[in-house]
Amino acid sequence: WEKGKRKQAELPSRGFGNLWMSYITSISNVIRTKAAIQVAAKRYYGQLFTFPLFGEWVVLTTTKEHVKDQLNAPESILSMEAATEELLQTHHTVGPLFCSETYHIPAIKTALNLNLANKLPDILDEMLLAFNEELNLSEDRWSSLRPTTIFPAIITRVSNRVFVGPKLCRNSKYRKLLNGFSDDIITGGAIIRMVVPGLLRPAVGWLFQLVFGHHRRMTHLLAADITERQRNRETGNAHLNPNDMLTWLMDQPWEGRTEHAPESLAMRMLNVNFVALHTTSRAYIHALYHLVAQPEYVLILRSELETYLDPKNPLAWSKEALARCVNLDSFIKESLRLNVHSAMWMPRLTLTPFEFSDGTIVQPNNFIATAITAVHEDETIYDHATKFDGLRFSKTEGSVGVDLDVGMDATNPLWMQRLTGTSSSYLTFGGGRHICPGRFFASLQIKCLLAFLILRYDMRLADGMRLSDSWLGPVSTPAKRAQVLFRKRGAAVGR
Ligand code: HEM
Known part of the structure; x- marks a missing residue:
C-alpha cells in the first residue's frame, strides 16, 4: 500500500483505491492477470502505468518509446540479471x-x-x-x-x-x-x-x-x-x-x-x-x-x-x-x-533511479516490464x-x-x-x-x-x-x- 501510494503520485495505477481495495485488487489480479492488464492498458493507452501483483507495483510499458527505453537501458541501471535473480531466486535454488x-x-x-x-x-x-x-x-x-x-x-x-x-x-x-x-x-x-x-x-x-x-x-x-x-x-x-x-x-x-x-x-x-x-x-x-x-x-x-x-x-x-x-x-x-509465455514480459529491476525519455523517473528496486499482450493485441x-x-x-x-x-x-x-x-510491435x-x-x-x-x-x-x-x-x-x-x-x-x- 505504502509503495503503491508513492507510485500513484508518479503514475496512474490499476486498482489503487483505498487500503483494502488495493489488497483486494492485488489478489484478483493474480487470478485474472491478463484480463486486468488489458483493461488497464486500454484505460491508460499510450501511458506508463503501475500494476499491483504479488506485493509489487510493477511499472508496465506498452508504447514504442517506453519499450525502447526499457530494452536499451544499461544493465547497471535497469538490470535483467537482477530481475531474474529476484524473481527466480536462482542464487538459492x-x-x-x-x-x-x-x-x-x-x-x-x-x-x-x-x-x-x-x-x-x-x-x-x-x-x-x-x-x-x-x-x-x-x-x-x-x-x-x-x-x-x-x-x-x-x-x-x-x-x-x-x-x-x-x-x-x-x-x-x-x-x-x-x-x-x-x-x-x-x-x-x-x-x-x-x-x-x-x-x-x-x-x-x-x-x-x-x-x-x-x-x-x-x-x-x-x-x-x-x-x-x-x-x-x-x-x-x-x-x-x-x-x-x-x-x-x-x-x-x-x-x-x-x-x-x-x-x-x-x-x-x-x-x-x-x-x-x-x-x-x-x-x-x-x-x-x-x-x-x-x-x-x-x-x-x-x-x-x-x-x-x-x-x-x-x-x-x-x-x-x-x-x-x-x-x-x-x-x-x-x-x-x-x-x-507471460503477460509481463522482459522484466527489469531498477538498480538506480531510471528516467524514461518522457521524463518519468522510477526509483531503485522497482520492477519494469512490458505488457506484451496489450501490444500484441492492439x-x-x-x-x-x-x-x-x-x-x-x-x-x-x-x-x-x-x-x-x-x-x-x-x-x-x-x-x-x-x-x-x-x-x-512484435516482442x-x-x-x-x-x-x-x-x-x-x-x-x-x-x-x-x-x-x-x-x-x-x-x-x-x-x-x-x-x-x-x-x-x-x-x-x-x-x-x-x-x-x-x-x-x-x-x-x-x-x-
Ligand atoms: C520460442 C523460443 C524462445 C523464445 C520465445 C525466447 C524468448 C526470449 C526473450 C524474450 C529474451 C529476452 C528476455 C529479456 O529481454 O528479458 C530471450 C533471451 C535469451 N534467450 Fe531466448 N527465447 C527462445 C529460445 C531460445 C533458445 C532456443 C535459446 C538458446 C539456444 C535462447 C537463449 C537465450 C539467451 C541466452 C537469452 C539472454 C540473452 C541476453 O541476456 O543477452 N532462447 N529469449
Whole structure:
C-alpha cells in the first residue's frame, strides 16, 4: 500500500483505491492477470502505468518509446540479471553462478548461429529417431497423446543433440534431469520468494539443492565428456572434439579465463537448457493446438511443405528450403504473437533511479516490464488483433517464394515479417540489449518438427475443441491435459 501510494503520485495505477481495495485488487489480479492488464492498458493507452501483483507495483510499458527505453537501458541501471535473480531466486535454488556467468551468450550468438546449417542434419536425424521411439504410432488406428508430455521430451532430446551430442541426449538420466529442471526452479524460486523470510533463504536454498541437486547431477553427467575434451585440447587434438555446445562453451573465454572448471561448464549447460527448452516446447505446443483446432491450415501448410521439402527424405531438408516455407513461418509467428509465455514480459529491476525519455523517473528496486499482450493485441497495430490468422505475416506482397533468409537486415520490411524478425510491435523474442540470441535455433527446430508432423501424421483434437491455456498470475502454459489424436499417414515420410 505504502509503495503503491508513492507510485500513484508518479503514475496512474490499476486498482489503487483505498487500503483494502488495493489488497483486494492485488489478489484478483493474480487470478485474472491478463484480463486486468488489458483493461488497464486500454484505460491508460499510450501511458506508463503501475500494476499491483504479488506485493509489487510493477511499472508496465506498452508504447514504442517506453519499450525502447526499457530494452536499451544499461544493465547497471535497469538490470535483467537482477530481475531474474529476484524473481527466480536462482542464487538459492541453483547457485550464484547461474545468473552471473554469461559466457553461454557469446557461444550462442556466434558458434551456435554460425553452425545452424552444419547442425541441421543432426537435428533432423534426432527428430526422426525421437518421433519413432517416443510416438511409435501406426497407420491403421488413431492414438491419443498428451502433447505437453510427449513434445517437451522430444525437444529436450533434439536440442541436446546439438548441445552435448547423441550419447548424452539419449541418456535417460540426463533427460530426466532436464525435463524437471525448469519447473523445479521456477516453482522453488516462487515459493522461496513469497513465503521464506530473507534470513532463512540460504538454509532453504541449501536444502533445495541437497534434494534436487541439479548442478551436482549435471556436473557428474558431463564429467567424462569434459575430461576427454580437455585431454584432446592438451594433446593438440582439439580438432577431435565434437562440434557442439559443450565444445563451444569450453572454447569461450570468460573474464580472462580460457579454461573452465567442470562445475562452471555444467552451470552454463543448465542455463542454456533453461532458456532454450521451456520456451521452444511451449511455442511448439501452442502452434500444434492451433493446427488441430483449425485443420484447414494443415492442408495449406502441407501443400507448401510438399513444394519445397522432400516428404520421403527429411534428412535432405536444407535451411534454405525451410526458409522458403513462408506460410509455415507465418503460422508459427502468429501463434507466438497470441500465445505469450507471460503477460509481463522482459522484466527489469531498477538498480538506480531510471528516467524514461518522457521524463518519468522510477526509483531503485522497482520492477519494469512490458505488457506484451496489450501490444500484441492492439487493434491499431494488427487488424482483428485477437483473431488467429495463420497467414497474417506471409500475406505481405512479394513474400511468397522469396528467400527470406538473406534479409537479415532490420530495415528490410520482409525481415520484420518473418519469425525471427523483431520490432516494437512484435516482442516475443525481446529486443535491444538482451534480444534472444537463440531465436534462429528455436525457429529452425520448431519448423523442422512441425513440418515433419504435418507431412507424416494426420491429427485431430480428442475433445473436438481447443482447450484454453492455463494462467497462473502473469504466466501462461498451453492446456496441460489436452489430448490430440495422431495417425501415421498412408504415404508416410522418412524412415
Ligand atoms: C520460442 C523460443 C524462445 C523464445 C520465445 C525466447 C524468448 C526470449 C526473450 C524474450 C529474451 C529476452 C528476455 C529479456 O529481454 O528479458 C530471450 C533471451 C535469451 N534467450 Fe531466448 N527465447 C527462445 C529460445 C531460445 C533458445 C532456443 C535459446 C538458446 C539456444 C535462447 C537463449 C537465450 C539467451 C541466452 C537469452 C539472454 C540473452 C541476453 O541476456 O543477452 N532462447 N529469449
